[in-house]
Amino acid sequence: MRWTLVVPLKPLARAKSRLSATAGDGLRPGLALAFAQDTVAAVLACAAVRDVAVVTDDALAGRELSRLGARIVPDAPRAGLNAALAHAAGVVRTARPTSAVAALNADLPALRPDELARVLETAAEFPRAFLPDAADIGTTLLAAAPGVELRPVFGTDSRARHRNSGAVELTLDAVDSVRRDVDTGEDLRAALALGVGPRTAAVAARLLIPEQ
Numbered sequence: 234m235r236w237t238l239v240v241p242l243k244p245l246a247r248a249k250s251r252l253s254a255t256a257g258d259g260l261r262p263g264l265a266l267a268f269a270q271d272t273v274a275a276v277l278a279c280a281a282v283r284d285v286a287v288v289t290d291d292a293l294a295g296r297e298l299s300r301l302g303a304r305i306v307p308d309a310p311r312a313g314l315n316a317a318l319a320h321a322a323g324v325v326r327t328a329r330p331t332s333a334v335a336a337l338n339a340d341l342p343a344l345r346p347d348e349l350a351r352v353l354e355t356a357a358e359f360p361r362a363f364l365p366d367a368a369d370i371g372t373t374l375l376a377a378a379p380g381v382e383l384r385p386v387f388g389t390d391s392r393a394r395h396r397n398s399g400a401v402e403l404t405l406d407a408v409d410s411v412r413r414d415v416d417t418g419e420d421l422r423a424a425l426a427l428g429v430g431p432r433t434a435a436v437a438a439r440l441l442i443p444e445q
């Protein structure tokens with residue numbers, strides 16, 4: 234089974250607010266874009282993925298991510314993350330009615346295509362399945378088989394909320410890169426230790442080595 238992935242991204246100026254102690258206003262939007270670029274590049278390199286739609290109203294991110302090969306879906310109905318994901322899943326299914334669809338966060342700069350492929354292969358065994366984040370509190374991926382509605386409930390305590398919604402929790406070993414979302418400075422250090430993509434590495438180098 235090959236998948237269509239839906240990746241949500243807020244406007245860069247507002248993204249990654251919890252990284253403000255690590256990256257000032259000058260660098261944070263670029264860091265959020267670098268995370269999204271490295272995430273989308275890894276998704277597009279994954280053999281289990283047919284195509285990627287990024288849900289965003291950010292013009293710069295839209296240009297840069299479509300250059301990588303993503304389709305850009307405008308953020309509608311502008312009622313937050315879950316409404317945007319549900320809308321985008323509907324849009325991609327209009328084009329491909331029988332597609333398996335998965336939502337994946339845009340803040341996975343250490344993402345490895347082979348690990349994503351293993352997660353998607355396992356998700357394909359269930360109508361709906363999700364992968365908890367590295368902290369075991371949130372969610373990095375929510376998958377729906379062909380013909381099954383995505384019904385996303387990302388946000389606070391989304392691991393419990395996705396479990397309560399009937400989605401199957403995936404408990405795989407050695408898929409750390411798919412679970413390693415970056416919300417804080419400590420998360421960024423953990424992602425750097427796993428090994429991040431080239432765009433995040435370049436911005437992180439500027440963060441850690443201040444310019445003269």
Ligand SMILES: Nc1nc2c(ncn2[C@@H]2O[C@H](COP(=O)(O)OP(=O)(O)OP(=O)(O)O)[C@@H](O)[C@H]2O)c(=O)[nH]1
Binds near residue numbers: 241243314
């Ligand atoms: N399209 C879209 N994406 C969103 C929206 N809200 C959040 N996202 C994206 O969903 C994922 C998780 O978002 P959050 O944790 O709420 O925000 P964040 O920018 O990652 O981090 P904080 O600002 O620190 O909360 C990220 O990929 C965000 O860019 C929204 O309203 N629309």
Ligand SMILES: C=C(OP(=O)(O)O)C(=O)O
Binds near residue numbers: 338371386387392414
């Ligand atoms: C929105 C979520 O991600 P974050 O950890 O970035 O808040 C979530 O885990 O449901």
